[in-house]
Amino acid sequence: MAGKTDGSDGDTSVVTKTHTRTQRPPLYKVLLLNDDYTPMEFVVHVLERFFGMTHAQAFEIMLTVHKKGLAVVGVFSFEVAETKVAQVMDFARRHQHPLQCTMEKE
Numbered sequence: 541m542a543g544k545t546d547g548s549d550g551d552t553s554v555v556t557k558t559h560t561r562t563q564r565p566p567l568y569k570v571l572l573l574n575d576d577y578t579p580m581e582f583v584v585h586v587l588e589r590f591f592g593m594t595h596a597q598a599f600e601i602m603l604t605v606h607k608k609g610l611a612v613v614g615v616f617s618f619e620v621a622e623t624k625v626a627q628v629m630d631f632a633r634r635h636q637h638p639l640q641c642t643m644e645k646e
């Protein structure tokens with residue numbers, strides 16, 4: 541390579557992106573749905589038992605579901621949300637109440 545003094549061979553170079561993005565785990569909302577048959581006290585108990593709410597918090601959220609049709613009762617990782625939904629659905633089924641609990645990606 542006559543005349544070249546910089547050590548390069550003239551080939552195309554690649555610039556590697558070294559900037560890294562922080563990985564945040566996806567979060568899932570757990571939703572409680574209203575129905576006409578599940579007793580209010582049962583829903584309050586579910587919210588205390590599975591979502592660690594005080595009686596006052598649980599009563600307030602239960603009323604929101606009753607009036608609006610649904611409410612977010614917590615936000616969790618996929619595995620925790622899945623477990624909460626399964627626990628609520630199993631508990632409601634064992635007590636023969638039609639209470640529905642679902643999850644959706646935030």
Ligand code: TYC
Nearest residue numbers: 573574575578579580605606
């Ligand atoms: N609507 C029910 C009733 O009047 C109470 C209720 C509240 C049911 C919240 C489900 O997720 C629910 N007995």
